[in-house]
Amino acid sequence: MFYKIADLKQKSNPNPITRSEFLLAFPESIESVTSCGDRLCLMTIGHQKGRRLIIVEPTSGSIQTVLTFKEQ
Numbered sequence: 001m002f003y004k005i006a007d008l009k010q011k012s013n014p015n016p017i018t019r020s021e022f023l024l025a026f027p028e029s030i031e032s033v034t035s036c037g038d039r040l041c042l043m044t045i046g047h048q049k050g051r052r053l054i055i056v057e058p059t060s061g062s063i064q065t066v067l068t069f070k071e072q
Contacts, residue, residue, distance in 0.1 A: 031045045039056060053066070
């Protein structure tokens, strides 16, 4: 799955596209992808501990933070 986030009000950033891979524990899957300031936010569902918000640093492609929202 590939997602592209663009702000049409600003000129395109000429930085090279970063590729990154990370594994999600089955049956976890990505529910939505949004921008969070200058970061990329992935909301997941299906993780055994609850929904997770994964914040990715776009220039390196690395995961910066993972927040888990436990189900009650």
